[in-house]
Amino acid sequence: MSLVDKNPVTGYSIKETAERTGITEDTIRYYEKIGLLPRAQRKGNSHRIYSDQDLEMMKLITCLKKTGMSLDDMRPYLNLSLDSDLSQYPELHEMILNHKQKILEQIASLQQIVDFIDNKVEQGSLGPQACELTGDTRRKMPARSKR
DSSP: OOEEOSSSOEEBOHHHHHHHHSOOHHHHHHHHHTTSSOOOEEOTTOOEEBOHHHHHHHHHHHHHHHTTOOHHHHHHHHTSOTTOOGGGOHHHHHHHHHHHHHHHHHHHHHHHHHHHHHHHHHHTSOOSOOBOOOTTTTOOBOOOOOO
C-alpha cells in the first residue's frame, strides 16, 4: 500500500516497512544511524518513507545477517546495486567465498556433534572416553574420570 502526501514522495511508512521486512522499527532507525542504510526520504510531516529498493536492501541485510555475517562485513556489499555481478568485484567475491568456507566448517563441526550424540544414544551410555569433537577450539575434551 503506497502512501501519498501533499509532498510527492511516495513509499512505505516505517511501520509498513517493518511489517514487510521483518525488521523492527528501532532496528531500521539504528541501521540508518550507523550508515548501513541510506537516510530515509521524508514526507512533508517529516515521517520516514521507504521505497521498494530500500525494502529489498533491508531484505538483503536480513539474509546476510542470517549467514552470520557481521554488519561491518556486509557494508561493502550494500554499496553495490542489487543486480551487480560479484565476479566484477574480486575482493568481495573472495570475501563471500571465505565466509561460505567458514559456514561449511561450522556445519562439519555440528555434524560431528550430531554423530557423537547419535553414537551415545546407540550405546545407551555416555561411557568414559576422550571426546574427539574438534569444533572451533580444536581441543579435545578431557576424559571423564572413573570413580
